[in-house]
Amino acid sequence: MSQFRLPAHRWCRALGCDKRGVTVVEFALLAPVLLISLLGIFDMAYTMYAQTLLQGALQQAARNSTIEGAAGSTATIDAAVTSSVRTAIIDATVTFKRKSYASFSKVGVAEQFTDTNSNGTCDAGEPFEDVNNNGGWDRDQGSIGLGGARDAVLYTATMTFPRAFPIAGFINIPTNVTVNGSTVLRNQPYGLQQSSPPTVRYCP
Secondary structure, three states, X not given: OHHHOOXXXXXXXXXXXXXXXXXXXXXXXXXXXXXXXXXXXXXXXHHHHHHHHHHHHXXXXXXXXXXXXXXXXXXXXXXHHHHHHOOOOOOOEEEEEEEEEOOHHHOOOOOOEOOOOOOOOOOOOOEEEEOOOOOOOOOOOOEEOOOOOOOEEEEEEEEEEEOOOOOHHHHOOOOEEEEEEEXXXXXXXXXXXXXXXXXXXXXX
C-alpha cells in the first residue's frame, strides 16, 4: 500500500485543488442569509397588507360615524372594524380614538397662544385660546369624541398582531407588529354647528 502513498507536498497540492463539496459548503453559508431575507420580505408584505386592510375597514366604518345619533353606536362601529380585520388577521387587537375639530384646517393644529419669549411653548403667564375647553394648552386642539353637526372628525385605529413569520428571533425585533390607520370626515349637516368663542386662559 505504501507505493500508492503520495509525498507530503503532492498531497497538500492535491488537497488544495480538490473542489468536491464546495457547493454544499457555499449553500450552508448562504442559506441562512437567504432564508432571513425571504422571511423579512414576507413579513413586510404581510404588514403592508394588514395596514391596507385596516385602512379600508376604517374608511367604511367612518361614514357611519358621521350621521346624527352615531355617538350612541360607536362601540358597534368599532366592533365592525375589528370583525372585518380579524377575517384575515385573526389575533389582531384594535383600539380606537376619535377627535373632533371645527373644520378640516384645524385638524392637528395647536391652540393659539401669545408666545412672548418666542420659544414655541406656552409658558407660565402666556395667554392661549382654550378651543377644546379642557383647561390647558394643547398641541392638538381637537376635542375627544364625535363632536357635533358639520365638525371634522379624525377617526384613528391602532392594530397590534403577532408576526406571521418567525423572523423576530433572528434579527432581534418585537414579536408583535403595530400598524395605524386614520381618516378624517365631516359630520353630516343634521343641525347647526355649535360654535362659540374659545375661552382665553393662561398657561400655568
